Amino acid sequence: MQLEWLEDFIELARTRSLSRAAENRCVTHPAFGRRIRALEEWVGTPLIERKQPLSLTPCGALFLDAATQSLQLLTAVRAQFKGTTLSRDEPVRIATGRTLACDFFPDWYESLHQRLGNFAVSLVTSGAQEAISKLSAGEVDLLLSFSSPLTHTLLDPERFDSRVLANEELLPVSAPDTKAQPRQRISVDHNALSIPWLAFSPSLALRGVLAQHLERLPQHLALRMVYQADSYDAILEMAKRGRGLAWLPRMVVKGALASGELVIAGGPEFHVAFDVSLHRLRTNQSEMVMNIWEGL
Structure with missing residues (x-):
């Protein structure tokens, strides 16, 4: 039996939906279903009624209480051990994205260093869902992320604490029309x-x-996707070459705006506010993590 099966079952009991629980646990629907069946085989009896609306069997309701108490006890003991062993010589494990790792983390770490002194950090970069999964599984101590519908959905406030570190915004940008590179200026235009x-x-x-944000605009924008990338820096380079309109974080485009390689391509109504946030499992009470957290 694997501990993640207990976490899967508890999430399923909370949501009463196989698809939603699978999404919250960052696994595919079929894989989630196989893990629930494996747990039932280990227990030796069905735990859920596979009909709509989904419900627990009497054995499932009894097992839910045992699973919840067992997981809470194991997590608390593990956190206690971490709290007694994690020192300044052992790295605080932080998951984040590539852009935040380059454009936000160094300055933020310097502010922590001034307050807390030297301490080791192990920084892991990945996509948003993978990073959330690592935090949920206890593979990292902290998650540094852009706040988004995804983080709001997957980070249950009953399990995770979250703090806003900074306010950011997406800016609509495009390359300017210059004598050196004459081209048609691309901008946000309802018409x-x-x-x-x-x-x-x-x-x-x-x-x-x-x-x-685009859905809330009073008029639809006729956007035609000509390029798509999983890197803000890659999109930045294409925007500087005049290949299209892009929305990018201010921290990513500030240099290009200052040099004149890019210009703002739309008014304030097209600027999109969001936050940079830090997240942790409530059960993680290790000394260095709490020192960081309590000083935010």
């Missing part, structure tokens, strides 16, 4: 029949942030 768009891949957290 345009087609706007070439440099888009985020689904794996990027800010895709959902931008989608929600």
